[in-house]
Amino acid sequence: MAVTRINIGPVHPSTHGVLRLVADIDGDTVVDVQPHIGFLHRGVEKLVETRMFMQNPPYMEKLDYVSPMSYDEAYVAAVEAAMGVEVKERAQYIRVILLELQRIASHLLWIGTMCNDIGQMFTAFMWGFQDRDMVLNLLEEAAGGRMFYVNMRIGGMVRDLPPDFTDHALALMDYMEKRVREYERYLERNPVFMERMKGVGVLSYDDAKNLGVTGPVLRASGVNFDARKNKTYYVYQKLHFSTQVQMAGDNLARYKVRMMEIRESIRLIREGIKALPDGDALGMPVKLILPAAKNRISIVSRELPRGECIMYLVADAQKPYRLSIRSPSFINLAALNFLAKGQRTADMFGIMGTLDLVMGCVDK
């Protein structure tokens, strides 16, 4: 049969934003697929050079609109490293709690979009969004915004946690634990779902390393790497959690890694709230002129919900001279061609779903 070239996107139900794929399809088999990116390119890396350090977090958050606080924190951490500022202990705990909440919110949305990608399962989509909304409510309590928070200051937070936040968070974690079990019952007992996931889009240990994929995609291929453990930061080494690794490397493994990560995040949040020390959590004021940055170059590695993000910051006194972001979605998108070749057309979208792409993060 002749090879058909089809254009998918940039406006398409399962490209999650503005990804454009040009796919060559032979019958129902994908011969080749080329991602075309840049539809959401805003030049953030250049933009931050024109602004002072603490004017930039709002731009950073828009990189990944699914888990904005993670990017916010990664950037602020890079600035902190440049200035040589130590984060207050209570602020460290608060950051860990909020980041793990953000991870849960991101993974919940991923469950929904992935189920939608592999085939019109809007039920999981709606459930995922509903539960994500509860997490967002909690983050709104803490930060004042639902989508964009701008909640980090150098050395601490904008504001301390509200007084009843911990109670709400613990109650939500109990609920979330129940819901995760429910998702697993609902999805893993569905033979059609399992058939679409199991053995599809296998990424072997070596290929995963060679392609340089990060985050859950990497761990699903058996590579035990988590920036929270291997390049530990804040109080992660004091808290107990395990890196989730699956050996299979297929869609199902990527799904399982993320489901287990939600569980680990719940564990981290509970432990973090228990160990939350008293004291001051506020950071330096936003209109920051001094101290000037001490270190010319600072490199910070953070485990975002999508994978490892590396912020490479070359600092002037009050401004970034150059900021380079190694964004996890961009790296993972590069694996799409490798994974989708030779697969069925329908599976190409499933694989794309399990890579968990956010186009804001890809295009920067």
Next chain:
Amino acid sequence: MTNNLQIPPGMGLNVTAYINSSNPVYSVGGIIAFAIIVAIIISIFGYVFGWLERKMIAKVQHRHGPTYVGKFGILQNFADLVKLLAKEDIIPDSAERTLYIIGMPLLVSVSIFLVLLLPFAPSLQATNFAFGILIIFVILSFTPILLFITAFSTSNKFADISAQRSVLILLSYELPMILAVAAVGIAAHGYNIASIIDAQSSGIFAIFMPLGLVVLFITMLAELERPPFDLREADSELIAGWLTDMSAPYYALSLFLDYSRMLLGSLLITILFFGGWEGPLLPPIVWLLAKASIISIFIIIIRATTVRMRIDSILKFGWKWLLPLSLINLVIAYIIFA
């Protein structure tokens, strides 16, 4: 003339008797009355289930569904219909114009024609062929071909892929479906629809041939291309599949097509396995439509709980499971009834 048009004694509201009457005036009048009644049934069913599907799926997904237009959003579909019909009818330049224009109306008329071949009650049936059920399934098998032509006429690549899939899955379900019907034929000693229903007066076939029911239900889902077999309209892959380049009025027709085919499918399952209009107290047509509605609700609920199957796994499923099951069912039917 006026004498002739008076209702003859004994016929009353019996449409069948009018149609079979030797007087041509009565016969034509009966046919027209039957067509109008069936058209009303199809329209009401299509409308109600179009709304019910949205509401039920919404309930499963913790949403509200339509609420604003009318009480419980009951008029939402009407508003949508008005919107679709008011939109501009754009036919792509590259489309095969004639086929594009006649394709969808032809599909709708074929599916309505098939409903017209079905009996709704002893007193409400137009045809009474000896091989009625076979005729229906034969014509039903042609719909994917018509669909293929319609999709192909839009000259859209997504529609092409969807049309190819539609014909491909035909290979997997057609044989088990006919074998399930054949088992019913053995049990009822014939393919006449009325006699199939009569044969179930002592016990519905669903009890004797549960395997056949399962096979027919699954293949009917595939025939109607409802989830998990909705490869034709795989919206996360093919945007809207065969409807990608269909303009609004044709899209409205396609929605009507889907629900009229759903009525057809659930009526066929009702007739073949649930004793059709058999039932105490209530009039036959109420029983028939009530049973068909329950089956339609099952068909709808499945959509909320499953993902789409892949084309190769549908083929595997058809040949590995449905075909052997339908053969076993055939043997069971032969042992019990022959």
